[in-house]
Amino acid sequence: MRLRYPDSIRIIRVPCTGKVDVIHILRAFEKGADGVYVVGCLEGDCRFENGNLRARRRVDQARTILNAVGVGGDRVKMFNLSSGEGPRFAEYAVEMTDKIREMGPNPIKRFREKQAA
């Protein structure tokens, strides 16, 4: 297929999106990530029954927290697709990258850069 998607994305593999916890998402932002998206199987197709549904709720929780602390809840999003949907994976990657570019960098980075200087 040799599809292209933005090279700014780092993929972190998990056995199931049900493994992703709120703290994993928050830590990514704390370390300076500009956005995080979780890509799970289609709803109803989870090998472990409800892993992707749990992930969706955790993404929602992370969104609420990020809004409350002023980082921006729109920087985190949940996507669902099947393992056969390579083109859609690439589309989502582009969609998320465009969205994050529009929002600009993670505001926490300014503080980190100032501390480092």
Place this chain on the structure above:
Amino acid sequence: MIVAEKKPIEEVIEMVKDFRKILIAGCNECVTVCEAGGKKEVAILASALSMYFMNQGKKMEIDEVTLERQCDHEYLEEIRNTMDQYDAVLSLACGVGVQFMAETYFSTPVYPGVNTCFMGVTEERGVWTERCQGCGECILGRTAGICPISRCAKRLLNGPCGGSTKGKCEISKDLDCAWQLIIDRLKELDRLDEYEQIAPIKDWSTERAGGPRRVVREDVRQ
């Protein structure tokens, strides 16, 4: 267990915003089970606060610890050596733990990170309901194991009031009438005749009405 709810993050920020180094202390008991103040919630709150203060351009050091219990001296003592480093402690234990932390570390400000709600059960994940009010004189033996003190809005002792409709309480159609539950269970146990017995006047002095309570057991006291 004691059921608590996380305080809104905005309220927590307001409490700790003037400090430079704080300790967030979780508790491994009840608040862990009701997902309000265990190790996981401590980590999430620490991360959220840390991001908030970084975003504000303020340097705030946040450490995390989760004690086995905050309602026992022996576990609170575990942090004694490090306590002088902190400007304040944000305790995610129930109100009991927060107070015992404050009593133990008298010169360090302690703030609550959760709202303590009641003694209850996990009906299902994410749903907790009240079962006991700690009235100090348990009558469950007479009421088929269902407590009218904690589950009846009027704390009635001799059957339902006129507001019981189709097994539901008049204050909410989602709330079971405790006396309906009691009668149903007595029927099931074939002990409905017990329902006819008039309950004696309850001694409320063992409840909160008698002021703060104390239990002393000389046989185990050291």
